[in-house]
Structures are given as structure tokens and as C-alpha cells.
Amino acid sequence: MDCRAVAVFLVGVHLSFILGYEGTPWCAPIKVKHGYVSCRSPRGEHYLNVMGARCTIRCKKGYEMHGSSEVLCMASKRWSGSYACREIRCPKLDMPANGGYKCSDGSYFNSRCEFFCSPGYTLKGERFVTCLSSKTWSGGQSTCVDIEPPKIKCPSIRDKTADPGKLTVRVTWDTPEGKDTADGILTDVILKGNPPGTRFTEGDHKMSYTVYDRAGNKASCKFSVRVRVRRCGPLTPPENGYMKCDSDTDNYGATCMFSCMGGFELQGSSARVCQSGLTWAGAETTCLPMNINVGVRSAAALLDQFYEKRRVLIVSAPTAANHYYRFQMDNLQHSQCGLDLRHITVIELVGTYSAQIGRIRHRIIPPALALQLRLLLQISQSSYNMVLLDKQGVDKMRYTFPITAAELFTTIDTFPLRKDEMLLQQQAGQSCQS
Structure with missing residues (x-):
């Protein structure tokens, strides 16, 4: 209480004796919502709001004092200060990116708030926080992070057969479109292996796709491209002759040409082709000694x-x-x-x-x-x-x-x-x- 209030009070006490107001109500009774009042009179009068009465105000749990916690009934019939118990309030929580929160009673005391994240994001920090009497939350600020890898499905490619007369086949497929469970944005799609539209050689080719999202998470899938060369089985050069084959000598579409050494005559087919039924066209080739007929007429x-x-x-x-x-x-x-x-x-x-x-x-x-x-x-x-x-x-x-x-x-x-x-x-x- 300051010096001026004390002076006013002393003057009021003096007047009360002169005017005969001693021991009668003077200031309005104190009523504090959400709080408690404890008063005492100067000489133990029955009324606690007589001039000179001193009151102490305390707030209930969850509320804090705004104004004076102690007031004095003054000669002006007014209390020496204002007072009120207001509910404790914590700072407003930040809304997490890609998520949110919901509270039982806003930011007020004892309000319980639950954080949640958008699909594809995972909560990092406390899921529940409570507003404490210290005007602070029981946990730190929670965030939503993308730790879930994207999804990708590789193409399913059946076995391929080499083109006729070749040992390769052109293989095409649609580049798979990965999906990100968070914001749907992918930063990279990387293929390990030959790109679609490439000619693949005979054998089993291992391929894979890897996708990355903006958070750096990645996902991969694998697939195979198998190329088979259909073959008729190898031919051998005829005795006393030569054989020259194109392509891979015995694959579908390959052609083998035959010729004989000097002094020998070719019998059978001079050329044979590996057919789609995987059999050789033409007759077996042999080289027989050349027989010159000198009995001709011209x-x-x-x-x-x-x-x-x-x-x-x-x-x-x-x-x-x-x-x-x-x-x-x-x-x-x-x-x-x-x-x-x-x-x-x-x-x-x-x-x-x-x-x-x-x-x-x-x-x-x-x-x-x-x-x-x-x-x-x-x-x-x-x-x-x-x-x-x-x-x-x-x-x-x-x-x-x-x-x-x-x-x-x-x-x-x-x-x-x-x-x-x-x-x-x-x-x-x-x-x-x-």
C-alpha cells in the first residue's frame, strides 16, 4: 500500500470517529469469482468490510491474480485496488506443417491437446501435451516428418525370343510411376540397367528402379529381362568341304552355305536355313569326288x-x-x-x-x-x-x-x-x- 493510500486511510479513520461510523459496513463486500478472500478488521469488528479492513485474495488452482492480492477498505468507501482471478493460459501452440492438433479447452489450464499428421507423415515428439499451471505445456513442440518410403512397382516382362537371324530382341516397357504417400512428389526415378527400347542379348538381365521423395526416402523394385535364342542345333561341315554360317550358326533364321574342296562335287543343299520349327531346311550336304562325263555329244x-x-x-x-x-x-x-x-x-x-x-x-x-x-x-x-x-x-x-x-x-x-x-x-x- 503506498503512502497516499495510508494517508487517506488515516484521514478516514479520524473521520469515522468524528462521524460515528465505527464498526459499521463501509466498503462493498468483496466477491472474487474463482478465488478466495480472507479479511480482518482493525479491532475485530463483526463486519469485515469496515473502513480499515484489510483483505487478502487468493485464486483457485488454474487461475492467476490480476491486480492487487491485498486491498484495504478506504475512507472513500472503496477498496484500495482492483482484483480478479483469471484462468491460466499457455502460449498458443504452433500448427505443425503437414499436420495439426486438437485441444480439449484451447490453450487454457489443464487443456489436453493431441497432435496428428497428414497421411504419409509420422509424428515426431509428444502426441499429447497439457497446459500446466506454470503457463507452459507439458511437452515440446511436435512436428510431422516424412519417414515413410515411396512406393513403386516394376513392370512384369515375360521371356522374350530373339528376332529371326539375330541374337537380340528389342524390349520396351512403360517406366513405372512411383507414388509418395506424403506430398505425392518424387524428385528422382533412377533405372539401373538398359533403358526401354534397347536391344537385349541372350541371357538374364537384372534390372531395378529406385525412386526418391523430397524427404530423401527411397524405394526400389527389381525385375528381369530374359532373352532366349531358339536354335536348331549345330551343323558340321561336310567331309572334303566347307561351311560358312551367318548370325550365330544355328539360331532361328541363320543360314549356312556349303562348298566343296577342289576335285569334289556338292550333293544335297548348298544352303540351309534354321526354320521356325527349329529344323534345318534342305537336304544333308555331302562332297563327293567329281565325276566328269566325257561321253557327252557336245x-x-x-x-x-x-x-x-x-x-x-x-x-x-x-x-x-x-x-x-x-x-x-x-x-x-x-x-x-x-x-x-x-x-x-x-x-x-x-x-x-x-x-x-x-x-x-x-x-x-x-x-x-x-x-x-x-x-x-x-x-x-x-x-x-x-x-x-x-x-x-x-x-x-x-x-x-x-x-x-x-x-x-x-x-x-x-x-x-x-x-x-x-x-x-x-x-x-x-x-x-x-
Whole structure:
């Protein structure tokens, strides 16, 4: 109580004696909602609100004093101060992002508040807090955090079969769309493996997708791409022959080409294809020794037997004693391996009409057929000549003098078809020292 209130009080006491108000009610009775009042009079009067009475005010639990906790009944018939018990209130709680809270009685004393989070978020902190008499909450501020990983489902891809003639197949699928259980936003979708639309090779390819949400949570799924190559089973080269296959030699759509070594004739299919039923088209291929029929009626029929099979080297001389002829045949006889390697058949035409005769190794060509051969190729029977025909029957080279086998082989090895033959022979390990 300040000095002024004391002075007023003393003056009031003095007046009360003069005016005769001693021991009678003076100030209005004190009524405190949600509180208690304890008063005492100056001389123990019956009334507790006489002038000079002093009252102490206390609030109930959950309420706090606003104003004076002690007042004095003054001469002015008023109490020396204001007073009120107001309910205790805690600071307003912050609304958690991606969540909220609900309270039993707002922010007032003893109010119980429960925090909750939006779907996909997890509460971090206290779920329930209570407003205490200290004007504080029983727990700290709770938050909603995204700790739940997103969801993703990988594509389901059936086994794939390689395309015909290939060992690969193009595989496509729709990129899976992951789902985030919180805000629905994904920051990354990462594929481990070949992207859709890629050609996949034979075998089992392990793939995976990984997605991330904004909180850094991730989820992964795995799937496989299996590629199968359908096969017919391997073929083998024929004895005394070659085989060249494309693709992977025995897969669906692969083609195998066959050819025979010099002096052998191909029987069966020259090409076989692996069919969709996984069987080889065509007949089995063999290479049989070439059988030249010298009993045909025309020179053209004789040469047709060599078409696309053998090259023909015709050596013609007026007599067996011809110096050029003897030199040439001696040189060729010592190079038989080189002749066979280059698919060359030598035909000898010796003599003049009507004593002329022909020979293919040990087979004798009748005089009339030998004459036709000279006439067809316009070979003079009175002088030495040598004619080289390729496998298509084309007149490639003519010589009026003998040459060495090495010179002949060098010329033939420049032919385009011969280069393919050389490659096959090299792969098969066939060669000659001569």
C-alpha cells in the first residue's frame, strides 16, 4: 500500500470517529469469482468490510491474480485496488506443417491437446501435451516428418525370343510411376540397367528402379529381362568341304552355305536355313569326288559340267613332242596341290585332225569331242595354246607360250571369287607348300 493510500486511510479513520461510523459496513463486500478472500478488521469488528479492513485474495488452482492480492477498505468507501482471478493460459501452440492438433479447452489450464499428421507423415515428439499451471505445456513442440518410403512397382516382362537371324530382341516397357504417400512428389526415378527400347542379348538381365521423395526416402523394385535364342542345333561341315554360317550358326533364321574342296562335287543343299520349327531346311550336304562325263555329244555339254564348280585350264598342242607342251605339263604335274586348291581341272588337247585326242587326267576325250572343244573356243590346232576359263565359263586368259604354275596361281588369286575361296580355305586350315 503506498503512502497516499495510508494517508487517506488515516484521514478516514479520524473521520469515522468524528462521524460515528465505527464498526459499521463501509466498503462493498468483496466477491472474487474463482478465488478466495480472507479479511480482518482493525479491532475485530463483526463486519469485515469496515473502513480499515484489510483483505487478502487468493485464486483457485488454474487461475492467476490480476491486480492487487491485498486491498484495504478506504475512507472513500472503496477498496484500495482492483482484483480478479483469471484462468491460466499457455502460449498458443504452433500448427505443425503437414499436420495439426486438437485441444480439449484451447490453450487454457489443464487443456489436453493431441497432435496428428497428414497421411504419409509420422509424428515426431509428444502426441499429447497439457497446459500446466506454470503457463507452459507439458511437452515440446511436435512436428510431422516424412519417414515413410515411396512406393513403386516394376513392370512384369515375360521371356522374350530373339528376332529371326539375330541374337537380340528389342524390349520396351512403360517406366513405372512411383507414388509418395506424403506430398505425392518424387524428385528422382533412377533405372539401373538398359533403358526401354534397347536391344537385349541372350541371357538374364537384372534390372531395378529406385525412386526418391523430397524427404530423401527411397524405394526400389527389381525385375528381369530374359532373352532366349531358339536354335536348331549345330551343323558340321561336310567331309572334303566347307561351311560358312551367318548370325550365330544355328539360331532361328541363320543360314549356312556349303562348298566343296577342289576335285569334289556338292550333293544335297548348298544352303540351309534354321526354320521356325527349329529344323534345318534342305537336304544333308555331302562332297563327293567329281565325276566328269566325257561321253557327252557336245563341247558345251562337257564344259557345263564345270559351271560354278571348277575352273578349266585347256592346254593344246599340235603334237605330244611339242617343247612348250612338254614343259607346261611337267610344271603343272608338280603343282597338283595348287591346282586342286584353286579348283582347276586341266584338259589336254593333243594332235591335229583327224588324229587329235583329248584327256582329263586318265579319262580320254573322243577325237570328235576334242575337235568341237577347239572349234568352240577357237583354239588353233597347229600351234601351242593355253586357255583359262573361270567358274562361269568366261574366257579369262590366253597364252601362246608356257608359264610357271606360280605365275598361273598369282593370276587366279586376283579373281574376286577366288578371294572368298581363300578365306574359307584359310579358316579350314587348307593350304599347299607349292
